[in-house]
Amino acid sequence: MAARDLVDTCTLEVTAKDIPALAAVAGRIRPGTAISIPYLPREDDDARLAAARAVRELGFTPMPHLSARRIGSLAALDRFLQRAVADAGVERCFVIAGDPPVPAGPFADSAALIGTGLLERAGIRMVGVGGHPEGHPAMTVAQGWQVLGDKCRDIQQRGMAPLIITQFAFDAGVVLAWLDTLRAQGIGHPVRIGVPGPASIPLLARYAAMCGVSASASVLSRYGISIGRLLGTAGPDVFVDRLAAGLAGTSAPVGLHLFPFGGIARSLDWMERYRLRDGQ
Template structure:
């Protein structure tokens, strides 16, 4: 539970300010790159994360960038605010790239990141697969990104999509290590949220079925108005985690807009484990 990271959107700044006293200082906070959010909004969010004493990790969506100049504009502005050291790069949702970058790999290959002070790059991992990309291609991409980060002398890690199946996550991590990828891994975890919202997000990202999610998380689909937390997932994962096999692993919490609720839940959960 030490050194966990959180995720927010650029519009969640008021929620971050509300939760600031229950989040440990220097916590890594990822700021997503959503299509409807302006460059100024994204930059302002990353700046505010840093001002509040946390570590900003701005997302860069490769296929949403219209040009290399647009990428460099974003990176230069982040650097001016002292928020460019860590970034998360992902291909993004558009099927057809808006500009020259067809993938996160092509963005890393461009060499632009270290030119603006980036030294740590997070990339995506998909333990339960991706609805639009086959597993073989996902593995080729992850191996290539790890190689390219090393070629550019960039530190990095893998942040996974949130999931509900410990078997899938453990098995995927073991495959990562068997393939010789030594990057630290941050396992994506859905923070406490309404059951209806959890099911909706899981369906959107192709992560299991509603019945499967309910079985793994221990809630009933007959009570969609209730809430659920990742207690069972985390206890089972901790029981099966072996550092000598799985390497360095941390947790990354998807807050679904509930930064304070997730942070308070984390505090209570950690204290309960220590007792």
């Protein structure tokens, strides 16, 4: 798989508050690109739905997140889904358990949310679930693979398409090994590999700490960050190069999912430079 193919088909994660920034650069983004909209605790459903509508109106495909433990009731989930499909043409969503240790309603995890049947009845056609190349913080490795496989099977049996979106990582070798194991587990669904867009090194380290991502000196060096320049900015060039090299000669359904921690415009600048690099 060519590195340029990974970049050209990249999807993006954009918060509701960053929709104006997305609108300002919309002409630089491939029409139809999937835009993932996180479920943030400081925002209500109206803000999330407004973001999804704006994404659709800009010519992109909205993919709102559903945070199971933050949803207060079956009725609240149904109401959100009905509005998302009717008002914003939503056909795909990304389901996560969410951070709260105690659920606000009846959903302890994303599997419980999928199991309601409300997604397919509302008209959702694709359901994203999380992948964890560095392991899940609350599960053993074996449990993690079992849960991921079960969720993908349940989604498929309900007539929807599974999509796996991974947490971002700094070590392409770890991601490639995880992809090998994923396929060995018999899970052949499309995968989007989370990758941070260019940002200051302290900002990347802060997000890594928040998300439980390994960011030791040795891991950062494999990403292309030298300990001698911790106050600089880093982009994912080395990571994407190594990922593409590891996927060379395969037709695996793998793409990138970009987290624009340093800003959407800066991430697009990087994508454009990367395409032109070495005459690509």
